Amino acid sequence: MFSGFRVSSALFQAVGHQHRLVGGTLVGRFASQFRFTLDHPKLEPNERGFYEKNGFLIIKNLFEPSELERFVKRFEAIASGEVKVPGLTVMRDVALKDVKNPDVYVVNKLQNLFLDDELFEYCKNPRVLDYVEAFVGPNQMAMHTMLINKPPDTGKLTSRHPLHQDLHYFPFRPADRVVCAWTALERVNRENGCLVGIPGSHEGPLLAHEYPEWEGGVNKAYHGIQDYEKVAGKRVHMEMEAGDTVFFHPLLIHGSGANRSKGFRKAISCHYAASECEYIDVTGTTQENIAEEVLAIAKRSGLPLTDYRDAWRFRARLVRGEEINL
Numbered sequence: 528m529f530s531g532f533r534v535s536s537a538l539f540q541a542v543g544h545q546h547r548l549v550g551g552t553l554v555g556r557f558a559s560q561f562r563f564t565l566d567h568p569k570l571e572p573n574e575r576g577f578y579e580k581n582g583f584l585i586i587k588n589l590f591e592p593s594e595l596e597r598f599v600k601r602f603e604a605i606a607s608g609e610v611k612v613p614g615l616t617v618m619r620d621v622a623l624k625d626v627k628n629p630d631v632y633v634v635n636k637l638q639n640l641f642l643d644d645e646l647f648e649y650c651k652n653p654r655v656l657d658y659v660e661a662f663v664g665p666n667q668m669a670m671h672t673m674l675i676n677k678p679p680d681t682g683k684l685t686s687r688h689p690l691h692q693d694l695h696y697f698p699f700r701p702a703d704r705v706v707c708a709w710t711a712l713e714r715v716n717r718e719n720g721c722l723v724g725i726p727g728s729h730e731g732p733l734l735a736h737e738y739p740e741w742e743g744g745v746n747k748a749y750h751g752i753q754d755y756e757k758v759a760g761k762r763v764h765m766e767m768e769a770g771d772t773v774f775f776h777p778l779l780i781h782g783s784g785a786n787r788s789k790g791f792r793k794a795i796s797c798h799y800a801a802s803e804c805e806y807i808d809v810t811g812t813t814q815e816n817i818a819e820e821v822l823a824i825a826k827r828s829g830l831p832l833t834d835y836r837d838a839w840r841f842r843a844r845l846v847r848g849e850e851i852n853l
Contacts, residue, residue, distance in 0.1 A: 563703055563776060567661035575661075581768030583765070583775035586825075589654055595712050598795055601645045602674050606751050612643045619745065633678065635686075640672035640797075641844045647672065648847065650797040651746040655708050660772060660797045662706035666802040670705075670839065672699070674712075677720050677792040680785040686720060687785045689751025690759065692728075692776040693798065695736045696748075696817055698809050699853060704801035705777045711767040712744035712793035719792040720784045722773065723762040729776035736812040747817050750817060752780060775784035800843075802851040806836040 535769070563582070564575050570584075578584040604610040605617065616638035640646040650669045659667055660800050671693075680686040694702050715721040736750035752758075758780060765773055775781065777798070809818050818835035825832040832838055843853050 546547045555841045559762040564661055565664055568658050570661045578776075580664075581726040582622060582779040583725075583726075583773055583781075585767065585771055585773045586658065586764060587768075587771050589603060589658075589772040592713075592769040595710070595769060595795075597790060598646060598674065599712055599793060600635075600650060600732065601643070602637065602676065602793065604675070605637060614642045615639055628683055635677075635678055636674050637674040638672065639842060640674065641669065641842065642794075642831065644653050646674060646795070647844075649710070649795050650660060650844075655710075655772070655797070656760060656799075658772075659706060659708060660847070663704045663799055663801040664803070664848075664851065666851060667846050668800050668802050668850070668853045669797050669805075669844045670699070670800050670842060670853070672796070672799040672842075674795045675793065677783065677786045678789065680720075680787060684785045689739045689749055690723075690725070690749050690755045690762075690780050690782040691736055691749075692778050694733050694778055695750060697777060697798070697800075698814065698818070699800055699804045699806050702777050703806065704804055705798060705834060707777065707796055707798045708760060708772055709775070709794055710772040711769055712766070712795055713769045715792055715794065716766045717764050717784065718786075719788040719790065720786040721792075722765040722781055722783050723753050724765060725758050725761050725780040728758065728780040729778040731778065731780075732814065734780075737816065750816070751782070782808075796849050799846070800847060800852050800853060802845065804818070805840070805852050809835060 538657060541842040542777055546836065560574065561579055563579050564570060570578070574584055601610070605612060616636075617634055618638070619633050632725070637646070644655045650672055656667060673686075677686050693707060694705070697705065699705070710723065736752055738749070739751045739755075767773065809815055821838055825838065840853075
């Protein structure tokens, strides 16, 4: 469905493998034409070129579907109330939040998977981390963890996720040393609301985000870019089979459509950052609105947070290499 460009194998072999932090940017030991990837044998030259150009890369069959059943079963046990995980964030779709029937799973997302040993195994999987190393380097922090359970839409289109950039939520930089791994737990297609992305948008700036004015309502913290109509026509649909994994840049404009099928659409994901990254103060930036919202939620929950960065320090977990700044 997608095609990248090929990079000279001689050039690929010639560029060094050591990296360091200079002026807030992780750079190679030698000058390189690559910005968004690091020199690593895991990526074929054409795969590396595709990510550099488009800001995402789908790896087929990274997992066998049978390997993923454990995560689905664990989700169902948590969503049904059979298993309680202290501190785990359990979210409900805004159109289904008042449904009381425990036999109907209305949970649309779990967050902070590091609090559950079973689900966090995904984030520590060596096959995922080997690819992550090609984007962020050998020192890897799991920063944001989710299991998404997109429900069948009720007709209000609340199962949509507006076009957005994940960096809007993150108070750490540099962005080029952050990557998301997103694995389909079952087939995802246009009918059940697959991911969509705007190729090449990762080369642009972080845009201002706000809640879209959707008549049916918007799920909590589902911010979207403004004037999305200007880029919506450029989106591509990332249809995937169970076990396929997409890696994408935090500035990639992406979202997902409504689930028009009769079943749920499950995926599990983790955002990773190089531990050499540093926290930043988002006060006075376009990110201030999400920071204020998160701190307000924390206050209502009885958490004594006054600095948005502390919310991310709480989440961050070392999964490979050395813990340096994050």
